[in-house]
Amino acid sequence: MEGTLNLVGFGLAAIGPGIATGLIFAAYINGVARQPEARSVLQPIAFLGFALAEALALFGLVLAFVL
Amino acid sequence: MLELVRQGAEGEGFVPPSTKDFELPPIFGDSPYTTKPIFLVLLSVILISVFFIAASRKAAIVPSKLQFAGESVYAFVRNDLAKDVIGHEFLRFVPYLFTLFTFILVNNWFGIIPLLQFPTMSHVGFAYVLAAFTFFVFHYVGIRKHGAFKYIKDIMFMPGVPKAAYILITPLEILTFFLVRPLTLSLRLFANMFAGHLLLLVFILGGEHLAQGALGLKLVSPFAFGIGIVLTFFEFMVQCLQAYIFTLLTALYIAGALADEH
Numbered sequence: 296m297e298g299t300l301n302l303v304g305f306g307l308a309a310i311g312p313g314i315a316t317g318l319i320f321a322a323y324i325n326g327v328a329r330q331p332e333a334r335s336v337l338q339p340i341a342f343l344g345f346a347l348a349e350a351l352a353l354f355g356l357v358l359a360f361v362l
Numbered sequence: 363m364l365e366l367v368r369q370g371a372e373g374e375g376f377v378p379p380s381t382k383d384f385e386l387p388p389i390f391g392d393s394p395y396t397t398k399p400i401f402l403v404l405l406s407v408i409l410i411s412v413f414f415i416a417a418s419r420k421a422a423i424v425p426s427k428l429q430f431a432g433e434s435v436y437a438f439v440r441n442d443l444a445k446d447v448i449g450h451e452f453l454r455f456v457p458y459l460f461t462l463f464t465f466i467l468v469n470n471w472f473g474i475i476p477l478l479q480f481p482t483m484s485h486v487g488f489a490y491v492l493a494a495f496t497f498f499v500f501h502y503v504g505i506r507k508h509g510a511f512k513y514i515k516d517i518m519f520m521p522g523v524p525k526a527a528y529i530l531i532t533p534l535e536i537l538t539f540f541l542v543r544p545l546t547l548s549l550r551l552f553a554n555m556f557a558g559h560l561l562l563l564v565f566i567l568g569g570e571h572l573a574q575g576a577l578g579l580k581l582v583s584p585f586a587f588g589i590g591i592v593l594t595f596f597e598f599m600v601q602c603l604q605a606y607i608f609t610l611l612t613a614l615y616i617a618g619a620l621a622d623e624h
Contacts, residue, residue, distance in 0.1 A: 339447065339610055346607045350546045353553035360381055 301359040308355030315348035376571045379563035384484055384556070402482045406468040414464075439463050439609065447613040448620065455616055458499060462492065463609040466551065470601035473559055474594050481555035481601070486548065493548035496612045504619030513619075547611060554604050558597045565590035 323341035327334050390396045417432025425433060439460045444452040466483065473481030483489050504513045517539050518532050569586030572579045 335442075335446070339614075342603075342607055342610060343614065346550060346611065347546075350550050353550055353557070356553050356557055357549060 299359075301362055305355045305359035309352045312348045312352035312355075315351075316345055319344040319348060376568065379560055379567060383563060384559070386480070398480055399482045399485050399488065402469065402472050402478065402480065403488065405478075406465060406472070406482070410464050410468055435464065436460060443606075443609050443613050447610065448617045451620060455613070459609050459613055462496075462612060463605055466492070466608050467602065467605035470555060470605055471598075473555060473601060474562075474597055481559055483551050484555040484559050486552040486556075489548040489552040492551070492608070493544045496547060496615065497544040500612070500615040500619045503616055507620055543615060547608065551604055551608055554600055558600055561593055562590060562597065565593060 319341055323337055326337050386398045388394060388396045389398065389401065414432050417428045420426070421429060440452075440456050443463070444456045444459050448455055469482040469488070472478045473484070501513075507513075508516065517535055519528060520531060520535060523531060565586050569583045569590060572583035572586055575583075
């Protein structure tokens, strides 16, 4: 078996952002379900939060290849 | 890529796709400036120009289908991105945001358009340039609005924060504004396109490799291709989302630079 431990590290690093993304969209869905007219206000906020959380996972991906 | 397929056919072990699959040879001669991504960028500029010139040429009150398509993209950027985020000064940023959105969108789509199938932004240089543009635009806008001294001062010493907290906040703010923002902006776009392309390669080349194996492996190979097709649709979603997020963040940074207090 060949390979690099970086990929295991990336797998571990992706857990946090994965949970974070789930929480962000759970909150967004909850918000829209309770108040459907707030959708247009909540949408950019949800995607912003998603983008910020996802950036962490992607740093892990980049580092997995760079290191 | 062909190399991989050939190795698979000769019964050697499967070589998983790696960063080498992104190092494409020059198309003409030896010049490193004639690789596929460069031509894709040129193609995207031509496609976008032709589409929007055609869509806006015969503007009528009752729009044709083409005009409707062009205008709905424009309306999306103008209303949902620029107007909602930046506020009353939004109009002068619409051209920049619109260019950014369509350029990234089309270049990302190249990742799944048959025959092209290479997202330009999976080469990090292109993403760096786009993020650098945004970086200069939002700092320039902030400096023009507040003056260089007040703008930098507001970044370094955020008003309304207790004095002792500056020890902690000032380095973080400098880091955020001058390093983290441009870096995350470019790396997010690059890494999404890079990872997406790699993912498709894994399933499609894997399916190809399985199809040349023993009978049992041949039976599994359609599933690998099937997942490859499903992931192509997933990629389409990610590509649109990344174009949206890049433009949204640019608009947010501009709005932050324009705001009276940061």
